[in-house]
Amino acid sequence: MTKSKKEYHSTTSRRDFMKMLGVGAGAVGLGAAGVSAGGFKDLDEMMASPLAERHLPFWVKEVDEPTVKIDWDNFEMFPGPEGTLFNPASWENPKDYFDIYNRNIASTKKNVQDNVPGLSLKDRALADANCWGWGGRSGADLSAPWAGADVKANPQWEHPTMYYTPEDYGVPKHEGTPEENSRMLRTAGRIMGAADMGFVKLDEKTKKLLWGKITFENVEKGYAEPEKNKFVLPDKDLWAVCSVIPQSLWMQQYTERMSWASSNTMSYSRANIYANRLSVFLRGLGYQAYGGNTESIGRLVGFGVMSGMGEYGRAGILVSPQYGTNIRTVLVTITDMPMAVTKPIDAGIAKFCQACKKCGEMCPSGAISMEEKPFWGGDAAWQAKGIKGWYMDSKKCYDFMLGGEPDCSRCQTVCPFTKYDEAVLHDLIRISIAKAPALDSAIRKMDDVFGYGKEPDTKKTPWEIDPMDIPLYGLDNSRS
Amino acid sequence: MRLVSWIWFWYVLVGFIMGGGAVLIWNVLKKASLMPNWYEWILLVLSFITFMFMGQTFIASFQEVEPRAAWLSLFFMGVPILLMAVGLFRSLNKRYIGN
Structure with a gap:
């Protein structure tokens, strides 16, 4: 389904914007001065562009020689990292190394045992979580084992107490009220990479959101036998920690597919790193963690809905009031740490989806249902019954996306809830959608009139942007 | 990031202009007994x-x-x-x- 190529986004950078703002008369003429389009033919051409230069502040000058004196004639090559002080073999007396090593263990243990603020069990657990994957020397694998990250410190290369458990420290596991635990996890989650977090207690209903192959046994710790496709959880009180992993809206403003350079799959990569960190954090507090990657637990949109991270939308994906549909996944980790549950939400989103249909209209594969009202479905083999929602024709989506047109995220990008969050106007619109559904159709029309979610100008390319104007990891900081 | 660091300058400027403008209008109206x-x-x-x-x-x-x-x-x-x-x-x- 080909659509007309209309203006989508200007590539005016924030730096250009500020320059223009500074030229007084100020704002007038602002939009007219977009940076000229026209991509580079190859990497050489791009490198030859003035934009490839590094832009330093005026008070920083480039010099031919560094400010540290180097005697290149007598400069020795260093043998390698094994020659550094981190390797006891490089010490004249290795015992000196292990004295320091053991002092570190003793002082770290004492701080944890004395619950010193900033150096307590939860602080150590978070530090270990953030160290996950460091140097690849800890048996770290991007996709963690199902029953939690299997990590241990290399005594010669990493902090001696890295990946200690409460048992190793000689302290009881972390104890807090469910509310305190939830608060603590949300704090750690934001640092480790979750945009938002919710918690669902596993009960007779919510257990149905798990994969059917997951079973419960009367064991102290769950386990997996992947070769038998057997995944076991302990039959005790368990909670699902639901973490929202956002994807880059900034990256999606480019190219026809609106998912330039795999902003969507890049988020899966971040999600797996996050899953390991969360797993290490829970382990460091003395609790169990199950999941390990983005595919190992069950119906992630379902957990997202039940934990109040968003509502079930027309495209069959989660729609968050803050992030719209621009969420790559709700990563679910099962734990035995007691959590205060978060309830489902109603922000008028499902109602709005009835009037909007923008994702359906813009879907290049025609996979998204255009039925006005939600319906009972789930007749296809890859679907499950039990939801009165909009069932999409996933086969069409799959066929389009993997049949030579990779990385489509158009339904997510065009959703009226998917916005940068600089303009206060967006909040007023969200309030209106929640409180005055009679205006839903008008809001959808205005969304079009204002130019949101139009197809991108394919001539524009991110390679022309000043690299320092690109948000880190591509994640815009207006909403995170 | 740069924008975030310097945006306060524009808000201060807007504040001054608005404050000055309000005082000016108030004085003009007062002078005209309006x-x-x-x-x-x-x-x-x-x-x-x-x-x-x-x-x-x-x-x-x-x-x-x-x-x-x-x-x-x-x-x-x-x-x-x-x-x-x-x-x-x-x-x-x-x-x-x-x-």
Whole structure:
């Protein structure tokens, strides 16, 4: 389904914007001065562009020689990292190394045992979580084992107490009220990479959101036998920690597919790193963690809905009031740490989806249902019954996306809830959608009139942007 | 990031301009013995709020790389501001001539 190529986004950078703002008369003429389009033919051409230069502040000058004196004639090559002080073999007396090593263990243990603020069990657990994957020397694998990250410190290369458990420290596991635990996890989650977090207690209903192959046994710790496709959880009180992993809206403003350079799959990569960190954090507090990657637990949109991270939308994906549909996944980790549950939400989103249909209209594969009202479905083999929602024709989506047109995220990008969050106007619109559904159709029309979610100008390319104007990891900081 | 670091400067500047403008208008009205009545106050406050809102939307839309939204917000909010300003001016002018 080909659509007309209309203006989508200007590539005016924030730096250009500020320059223009500074030229007084100020704002007038602002939009007219977009940076000229026209991509580079190859990497050489791009490198030859003035934009490839590094832009330093005026008070920083480039010099031919560094400010540290180097005697290149007598400069020795260093043998390698094994020659550094981190390797006891490089010490004249290795015992000196292990004295320091053991002092570190003793002082770290004492701080944890004395619950010193900033150096307590939860602080150590978070530090270990953030160290996950460091140097690849800890048996770290991007996709963690199902029953939690299997990590241990290399005594010669990493902090001696890295990946200690409460048992190793000689302290009881972390104890807090469910509310305190939830608060603590949300704090750690934001640092480790979750945009938002919710918690669902596993009960007779919510257990149905798990994969059917997951079973419960009367064991102290769950386990997996992947070769038998057997995944076991302990039959005790368990909670699902639901973490929202956002994807880059900034990256999606480019190219026809609106998912330039795999902003969507890049988020899966971040999600797996996050899953390991969360797993290490829970382990460091003395609790169990199950999941390990983005595919190992069950119906992630379902957990997202039940934990109040968003509502079930027309495209069959989660729609968050803050992030719209621009969420790559709700990563679910099962734990035995007691959590205060978060309830489902109603922000008028499902109602709005009835009037909007923008994702359906813009879907290049025609996979998204255009039925006005939600319906009972789930007749296809890859679907499950039990939801009165909009069932999409996933086969069409799959066929389009993997049949030579990779990385489509158009339904997510065009959703009226998917916005940068600089303009206060967006909040007023969200309030209106929640409180005055009679205006839903008008809001959808205005969304079009204002130019949101139009197809991108394919001539524009991110390679022309000043690299320092690109948000880190591509994640815009207006909403995170 | 750079924008976040320096944006305070623009808000301070806007604050000064708004404060100075308010003092100026107040002095002019006082000199002409033209204290706004209740509905003129409402028009004044409403147009001020709308003006501030329009400015925020205009600048923020460029930050969001949505130029069309920026210019249209200028139009959709600018027209009511203009109408309110004209109404206010006519009302005050009528009383000034009457004085």
